[in-house]
Amino acid sequence: MTPAVADVQTPSEREGTRPEQQSCGDRVPILTTHALTKQFGSIRAVDGLDIQVCRGDIFGFLGPNGAGKTTVIRLALGLIHPTSGYSEVCGHRVPGELQSALRHVGGFVDDPTFYPLMSARRNLRLMGSMTGPVTEERIDEVLEIVGLSERAESRVGGFSHGMKQRLGIAQALLHSPELIVLDEPTSGLDPRGMKDVRELIRELGAAGTTVFLSSHLLHEVEQVCTRAVIINRGKVVVQGPVSELRPQSDAVKVLTEDQGKAADTLRAQFGAGSVLEDEGFLIVQAGEDAVPEMVRRLVADGVAVRAVVPAPEQGLEDFFLELTGTDGDRPAPKKRRAGLARLLPGGRR
Amino acid sequence: MSTAAGPSAAHGSTGPRMRGHAWGALRREWIKLLYQRRSYLIWGGAVVVPFLIALALYLAGADPHGGEGPLFLQNVTSNGMYVALAALSALLPFLLPLAAAMVAGYMIAGEAELGTLRIVLLRPVRRGSFILSKWVMAIIYLAVGLVLMLASGLLFGAVFFGLRPMITLSGSTVSVWHGLGLIVLCCLYGLAAMACIVSLALLFSAISDSSLTALIATIVIYIVVQVLIAFSYFDWLRPWVFPNYFLDYINFFRDPIYWTPILKGLASFGVWSFGLTFVAYVLFRRKDVLS
Numbered sequence: 001m002t003p004a005v006a007d008v009q010t011p012s013e014r015e016g017t018r019p020e021q022q023s024c025g026d027r028v029p030i031l032t033t034h035a036l037t038k039q040f041g042s043i044r045a046v047d048g049l050d051i052q053v054c055r056g057d058i059f060g061f062l063g064p065n066g067a068g069k070t071t072v073i074r075l076a077l078g079l080i081h082p083t084s085g086y087s088e089v090c091g092h093r094v095p096g097e098l099q100s101a102l103r104h105v106g107g108f109v110d111d112p113t114f115y116p117l118m119s120a121r122r123n124l125r126l127m128g129s130m131t132g133p134v135t136e137e138r139i140d141e142v143l144e145i146v147g148l149s150e151r152a153e154s155r156v157g158g159f160s161h162g163m164k165q166r167l168g169i170a171q172a173l174l175h176s177p178e179l180i181v182l183d184e185p186t187s188g189l190d191p192r193g194m195k196d197v198r199e200l201i202r203e204l205g206a207a208g209t210t211v212f213l214s215s216h217l218l219h220e221v222e223q224v225c226t227r228a229v230i231i232n233r234g235k236v237v238v239q240g241p242v243s244e245l246r247p248q249s250d251a252v253k254v255l256t257e258d259q260g261k262a263a264d265t266l267r268a269q270f271g272a273g274s275v276l277e278d279e280g281f282l283i284v285q286a287g288e289d290a291v292p293e294m295v296r297r298l299v300a301d302g303v304a305v306r307a308v309v310p311a312p313e314q315g316l317e318d319f320f321l322e323l324t325g326t327d328g329d330r331p332a333p334k335k336r337r338a339g340l341a342r343l344l345p346g347g348r349r
Numbered sequence: 350m351s352t353a354a355g356p357s358a359a360h361g362s363t364g365p366r367m368r369g370h371a372w373g374a375l376r377r378e379w380i381k382l383l384y385q386r387r388s389y390l391i392w393g394g395a396v397v398v399p400f401l402i403a404l405a406l407y408l409a410g411a412d413p414h415g416g417e418g419p420l421f422l423q424n425v426t427s428n429g430m431y432v433a434l435a436a437l438s439a440l441l442p443f444l445l446p447l448a449a450a451m452v453a454g455y456m457i458a459g460e461a462e463l464g465t466l467r468i469v470l471l472r473p474v475r476r477g478s479f480i481l482s483k484w485v486m487a488i489i490y491l492a493v494g495l496v497l498m499l500a501s502g503l504l505f506g507a508v509f510f511g512l513r514p515m516i517t518l519s520g521s522t523v524s525v526w527h528g529l530g531l532i533v534l535c536c537l538y539g540l541a542a543m544a545c546i547v548s549l550a551l552l553f554s555a556i557s558d559s560s561l562t563a564l565i566a567t568i569v570i571y572i573v574v575q576v577l578i579a580f581s582y583f584d585w586l587r588p589w590v591f592p593n594y595f596l597d598y599i600n601f602f603r604d605p606i607y608w609t610p611i612l613k614g615l616a617s618f619g620v621w622s623f624g625l626t627f628v629a630y631v632l633f634r635r636k637d638v639l640s
Binding site: 074077078079080081098099100102103105107108109110111112113114115116117118122126127129130131171 | 373376377380381384385386463464465467468469470471472473474475635637638639
């Protein structure tokens, strides 16, 4: 995995406190969770989560598998009930004022699914009528936006996964909601489709729509989002502007033509425990100030240096791995209970 | 995708609420039913059974079973009016409950299986009105089935045997139109009986994510109750369980109509339907939708 960063503590672990919420400043919060907690049997899928999405944000929601991302979305949109805590969506408390909140929200959780024997248009008509009046012109418009105009009258049962993803986005856009929640919207799309979706999200953001984007594609979040939160084990690890989400450690990534010889040189300089390997890079625990001397010694030893990336220049991926690498392989919470307990609603026995 | 993705103010989420929420919900459920192939299979069965009864009796001649078989079967060859009643008698003990359990069992669990439940519940739909619209639509669906059965029974009864004034169980004779009214009352009673099955299936549908589980659970409970009340040891149970009253619609064919068992049956159906649907609502309201 990532030995160089595996031992790095998360900010919250270092400080021993929950990360403070980022203030929206002059902007209004559109989605806020307050100590949101969800327990599935013995597993605490979401643990006192406090996140804040501000109006106009394109908000990235990141976390390793099993971190609780989808559970948080389900909680925020009232599909499941919190064990404790609550959410506020567009000024309405969830679950208490769920219908009022959902009137301002569009989106999907997990893979978007539709009635297979109905056409794309009829599905949109059916879904749209649940929120309010929707005109045929608007249906045409959203189908055009997601590039499904030519398949408007085709049965959804014959759609590919990517086409269903596009239709999911179309139904989310139908009523031009203030908040759009997209759970892995580029999953199953080809590179062209992924690019289109990213452009669409940017344009929605530019038009003032708040987008809550759950994704495991870090570069996607990096390219599209203005703010992001990283969660792990159902807790906020860090949240803030994407531009500020960079590794806080002093690790420097080094790539040379002879990594073995370079490792020997650097261990001699910084100590054996300060140099580790990760995905072809040498990870050196050294400050940015040490880089010139590091390069000079490598060159002096006849090692051709290809790349040196100090911590501040490393991307979101490195930061994500630094924060979540130690425990990202936790199994997902159980969704099914055994025996008769399955016949009872979750968490309320 | 087009790059012209800006939201249109004309469709803002602050727009007026949909008028006629109840009709809107029922219309959506009706459309969903029409887009399921199984819906037509059951309706087809409702048309075919009276035809088969009429055809079989026409081909076999008078009184083919020596008085055996469903209620009113022995009267069919003398009067086509009895075809619909015989079909109702044949369907009510098992096939109609099976259809009711299948339709209602699929209503919520089927959507969970399909994955549409989570999409639907992300819309501003109250779970209470959602489950109520499901219940109403299951009843409407069965009502359509009974109307088809009635129409088919009358049509094929007329074709094979002709429609004549009916003789009641008390021996009096009633006109064709009077008889038709009594047959409609019998069908409505049968529909009320099916409301209990619908409610039971909807309860299982609400708490399970498998329509097959909901169907099987409903049918198993129905059969177990039927078996239990067949034994005299469990006579004390009879007044409390709704299947005990299923065949009491024959009392419409007494002259005068013997209302006491009919009203008892309707009261039992009402209490069970309301109780089971209420429990389904309470459980579904608190259900975590994880499907």
